[in-house]
Amino acid sequence: MLVRWLHIYLSMVSFAIVFFFAVTGLTLNHADKFGDEVHTAQQKGRLNPAWTKDPDTTKIARLDIVEYLRNTCHLKGTLSDFRIDPDQIGVSFKGPGYAADAFIDRGTGAFDIMETTAGFVGVINDLHKGRDTGHTWSLFIDICALLLVVVSLTGFLLILFLKKKRLSGLAVAVCGLFVAWLVYRIWVK
Known part of the structure; x- marks a missing residue:
């Protein structure tokens, strides 16, 4: 049957x-x-300011910025947000049990990253x-x-x-x- x-x-x-x-x-x-322990880590660095300085936000080197952060800072997850403000760029990556937020100074290219990683649970x-x-x-x-x-x-x-x-x-x-x-x-x- x-x-x-x-x-x-x-x-x-x-x-x-x-x-x-x-x-x-x-x-x-x-x-x-x-409950799982959540680990946070911070990183600082500087990327090429030519990628971030242009006043025309359509000319910001988004791909270069994202790939630089992935390759140099070993960020994981999917790109979930790319925000451009007058003085700062915010880039967020998310994945299961993972989040990373990068805040980039548009004038200097200096950045701060806050990375949060959850455990197995x-x-x-x-x-x-x-x-x-x-x-x-x-x-x-x-x-x-x-x-x-x-x-x-x-x-x-x-x-x-x-x-x-x-x-x-x-x-x-x-x-x-x-x-x-x-x-x-x-x-x-």
């Missing part, structure tokens, strides 16, 4: 997904117990939420969600084919739904 085959093999494929999101759900919900929590993970991880989360919907529906359909377990299985499903609704109704407002 196709439903049984789908349920078994999709369940096996999704085991790691369910396990990952279950563990990270706990670490997110109990951040005080699973911070990284997996950001992956769980899809925070600063990019399009590919977001697509992966969507595919996982669809996969789990199919696993749930095939499991529900399977219980309908088992005469001896059908009534008790449906009763348990209704009870689970009722308990979730009751918890929401009483304690979440």
Whole structure:
């Protein structure tokens, strides 16, 4: 039967997904117990002022600045913001469990960088939420969600084919739904 085959093999494929999101759900919900130490580091330096001095902001050497910061200061993550103010340029990089902000003096090219790195728990929590993970991880989360919907529906359909377990299985499903609704109704407002 196709439903049984789908349920078994999709369940096996999704085991790691369910396990990952279950563990990270706990670490997110109990951040005080699973807290990770956040490390911050500062760097100072100077880049080519010709890249930053031009009063015409369209001529600011954005690519050169970003690549210089990545290569020289070893910044990671995706470029999330590039702000040009009259006296300063702000460049931000973000990734799961990672953030770096560079503040560059437009006149001199001098910069200060504040880099924040979370540990393993911070990284997996950001992956769980899809925070600063990019399009590919977001697509992966969507595919996982669809996969789990199919696993749930095939499991529900399977219980309908088992005469001896059908009534008790449906009763348990209704009870689970009722308990979730009751918890929401009483304690979440």
